[in-house]
Amino acid sequence: MFVALIATVPACSDDSKVHPNLRGSGGTVTATAPTVPCDASGPLGGAICAARAAERVVEETAEQNRNRSSWDRFAAKIDRGFGRMGDAINPAVIAGLALLGIGIWLLINASGRVPALAPGRSATGPAAGLRAVAVGRKALAGGWTAVAGAVITAAAIGHPGAVFLTVVGAVLVGWGLVVRAGTLSAAAKGFARAEADYLGQVADESGRADAEAARAAAADPDAALGLNLVRPAPHRVTVPEPSMTIAEAAVYARTDGVGIVAGSATAALLDGRGKPGPAINIWHAACEAAKAGTTDEQGVFTPSAGVDRVIPHAGGDATLVVLPVSAAVGDVQLRNATGPLLRVAGIRSAGGWEWDGRAFSIRLSNSAAPSAAGPKSAPKAAPPDDDWV
Numbered sequence: 001m002f003v004a005l006i007a008t009v010p011a012c013s014d015d016s017k018v019h020p021n022l023r024g025s026g027g028t029v030t031a032t033a034p035t036v037p038c039d040a041s042g043p044l045g046g047a048i049c050a051a052r053a054a055e056r057v058v059e060e061t062a063e064q065n066r067n068r069s070s071w072d073r074f075a076a077k078i079d080r081g082f083g084r085m086g087d088a089i090n091p092a093v094i095a096g097l098a099l100l101g102i103g104i105w106l107l108i109n110a111s112g113r114v115p116a117l118a119p120g121r122s123a124t125g126p127a128a129g130l131r132a133v134a135v136g137r138k139a140l141a142g143g144w145t146a147v148a149g150a151v152i153t154a155a156a157i158g159h160p161g162a163v164f165l166t167v168v169g170a171v172l173v174g175w176g177l178v179v180r181a182g183t184l185s186a187a188a189k190g191f192a193r194a195e196a197d198y199l200g201q202v203a204d205e206s207g208r209a210d211a212e213a214a215r216a217a218a219a220d221p222d223a224a225l226g227l228n229l230v231r232p233a234p235h236r237v238t239v240p241e242p243s244m245t246i247a248e249a250a251v252y253a254r255t256d257g258v259g260i261v262a263g264s265a266t267a268a269l270l271d272g273r274g275k276p277g278p279a280i281n282i283w284h285a286a287c288e289a290a291k292a293g294t295t296d297e298q299g300v301f302t303p304s305a306g307v308d309r310v311i312p313h314a315g316g317d318a319t320l321v322v323l324p325v326s327a328a329v330g331d332v333q334l335r336n337a338t339g340p341l342l343r344v345a346g347i348r349s350a351g352g353w354e355w356d357g358r359a360f361s362i363r364l365s366n367s368a369a370p371s372a373a374g375p376k377s378a379p380k381a382a383p384p385d386d387d388w389v
Contacts, residue, residue, distance in 0.1 A: 096153030103146025110138040125241030126195035129249055133188045136180070136246070143177050161273050186274075190249030193257050194242050202239045250274065255312040264316025265364040268345045276310045279320060283307050286340035292333045304329045308359050317365040324360065334360055 114134045121127045154166035190350045244252065252259060256275030260267050269279040287293045287303035295301045305322035312318050320341075322334070331353040338350055342364075351363040 066103045090156060092156035093153055096149045096156055099149030100146050101149070103142045103144070106142025106145060107139055108142075110142060111135045113138060116154035122241040122243065124190045124243040124245075126198055126244070126249075127241075129187065129191035129244060130195065132246060133184050133191060136184045140177055140181055140184070143173065147173055147177075147301075163334050185248065186250035186253045187246040188245070188249075188253075188300060190251070190253035190257075194244060194252060197257065198241055199238065204312055205239055214264065247273070257313055257314040260312070263366060264318070265345075265347050266310070266312040266316050266318040268347055268366075269310045269318050269320065269364070270312070276307060279310050280307045282341065282345045283320070283322065283337075285344045286337045289340040289344070290337040293336045304312065304333050305360065311361075313363075316361060316368070317367070319361050319363045321359050323358075331355065331360065334362075338362070 014061070049136070056198040058242070114131055117123070117128055117131055122386050150166050151170050154162045157163075235376055251274035255266070255270070260270060260272075260274065269276060269282065269312055271277050284301070287305075288301050290306075293301055302325070304326075305324045308321040308323045324330075334353050338353075344351055345364070347364045348366050349364070351365075353360050353362050
């Protein structure tokens with residue numbers, strides 16, 4: 001019975017069309033298969049006829065795809081990629097890409113939007129430093145704009161991996177921009193102070209030169225008779241500009257224009273950037289050694305006063321300013337920490353604690369401590385010998 005059914009399957013005719021279940025897409029070649037009125041042979045004959053037609057379609061499609069060139073396959077991939085890109089583009093993506101482009105343009109053209117340095121000024125002086133700070137701030141604006149554009153673009157695309165990498169990169173870059181902004185802010189103050197000091201020196205030298213010229217003219221005997229008709233050429237004052245980098249200008253600002261003298265008390269209490277990180281650690285260790293503070297249940301020690309700031313002085317001395325944690329803290333508790341403070345910091349001498357109504361302060365020095373009895377008087381000179389007068 002089964003053999004008879006197989007024998008009744010008719011041969012497929014030449015009339016053909018694309019098989020409805022094997023149509024190609026995305027650049028894949030799909031062959032056409034001849035179909036026959038398989039229903040004429042009953043359900044079993046029709047199924048066998050359709051299966052044979054499908055096998056021929058698969059074989060012909062695979063053969064044609066193997067014969068295609070590499071360029072055709074590459075072009076098909078490009079077409080599919082652009083199709084997916086077109087689906088992903090939306091107004092948010094366009095806005096993010098626009099911000100990214102604007103930020104990059106601001107970074108590249110930051111220096112072109114700042115006035116040039118005045119003629120005759122040093123390229124490493126305070127005026128050049130102020131210009132460099134202005135360029136840096138415009139570059140910061142470009143950096144923030146580019147970061148915002150990148151984050152908006154990644155969020156609009158919505159790919160989890162792209163969003164994660166973009167957010168991590170934005171956090172790292174943003175932290176760097178914040179640190180740079182703080183450095184530029186301090187450097188601007190340092191350059192401005194150095195510029196004011198330089199212009200003051202120029203004014204002093206110019207006034208001194210004018211005064212000398214006036215005295216020389218008054219001493220000329222012909223000037224009183226009006227015979228000295230030739231006036232001397234004005235004296236040109238040349239004062240060298242101080243040279244400093246952005247980092248040095250930031251330190252100059254944080255130390256109130258004093259700077260850090262190597263081996264001084266200021267150098268012991270401030271780091272290379274002019275910040276009081278070492279002073280905080282030294283004071284904490286000194287208070288812990290003197291038991292000037294409290295310890296909680298977890299063993300964490302809190303000093304009885306916290307470091308407020310360090311005030312540098314010319315010559316290298318420094319004043320340490322601390323804020324008491326409560327009204328019960330006075331100079332008695334702080335006096336116990338003075339000895340450990342000197343030993344931990346490696347400083348030679350200290351003055352007494354002083355209260356200004358808000359905080360306690362103590363002056364520290366690595367220079368020789370003055371004698372309590374005051375400076376010794378110089379020996380009196382012997383009276384001159386009359387024989388040599």
